[in-house]
Amino acid sequence: MTKRFWNEYQKEIADDHFFYERSCIRQTFFPGSEAAFLRIMRDVLHKDIYDEENAHTCTGIGYHSDFVPLETTMTVVARLFSLMKEKGYTNYVPSCVTSFGIFSEMIDMWQHDPELLEKTRENLRKATGREFEMPTNLAHPSDIIYKFREELKQHMKYQLVNRFTGKPLRVVEHVGCHYAKIFPERGIGNAEFPYVLAGMIESWGGEVVDYPERRHCCGFGFRHYLLQENRGYSVANSKKKFESMEPYEPDFIVSNCPGCSMFMDKWQYTIAEMENKTYDRDGYGIPVLTYEEMAGLLLGFDPWELGLQIHQVQSEKLMDKIGIKYDPDAKYRGVNGKILPQPEKPHVLKQ
């Protein structure tokens, strides 16, 4: 049997009683993903998960753009941990991969330097009068879905199989850089062989596409994106990945990072407009899903409740391939039943 290197890199993931912190940006870009994760945890896996409403930024974007100093980030992270302590939880689950990286980094520094930990405790006390404890278990939601992937499979209505050909769907998995590239031992399968998404795809019937630029950055890059003039570098990164994956004809891309999902989705529109180029055969683009959306779709959740209509690259063709039933008329129906205004169609990318 072929040696699977990722087997050597595993991490401990708690079984139950999670404290969930939402992401700053995911609710805008992928509004159904976090709700889908909570629904999966509560209604499918029957786990106890607390959805904290007083959570705030981890400073990730400001920190990685050199605007927020380290001490500030530490104190802000300490406040988030104090919310967890207040609610009586010890298993912290940040929705965002960058938050996961920030927390891993701060915890690592505190563990190596107790004086720094004391200083942060003092800063938090002075600023807010609160106390905090480090979590006993820090896991990204994708870790949890990965852990329970076989259990979820039992509840799934669909598989990652093309119903027309009977062959597994070809899936590009893109793991956010801050998941395992900062602290390789904190990610399933390390930085070189991250298995967190590949594990889900393989368990749920799909085939992982191994292409040359598989571990390349999506192009978000934080400070690299902030200035409009510099965004060409950001697009160039995504373009490099798309060009590399194009010959393998992937059915869709799945990612566990807010930035990656957003950029790989929206840059397809930008490249199509700027260079008249799409990376699939028919000109519709390659759909980009979050892992919650992928799990939700297979579990039979309503695709419009999952927020698939908010994506730049539309997913109807993918859903047709899997055999997922959806109501095309309900695509832009709001919660009050009214049909919302439809977005303008792109010039190049077909919809």
Next chain:
Amino acid sequence: MINFGYSIAQTRVVNLDNCNFDKLEQLEKIVPSFKRCMNCGACTATCSAQQFTGFNIRKIKSMYQQAQYDKLAKELEQCMLCGKCTLVCPRGVSLRPAVMNMRKILNTK
């Protein structure tokens, strides 16, 4: 087409699979010692031209080996053909003849 206020940066990666190495093979036939270079940069460090201009013989050699010929002919005009590079080369690469022949090959249409 929409103007987004930026352009897509071109990749700096040289894809050797798409390069045409005819000119390199041509040079290596005339100056076989060209193959012996180990990229130490002694040539560039000694070069009189590089002290006054941006001329970089080591870079030129690398670009030629990677079939990146654009602008190379113009670059090569800066060489004064003094031959100090050939004297200091620890691998005995005949750089002066290499430069002369690179000029000839690149200027041949």
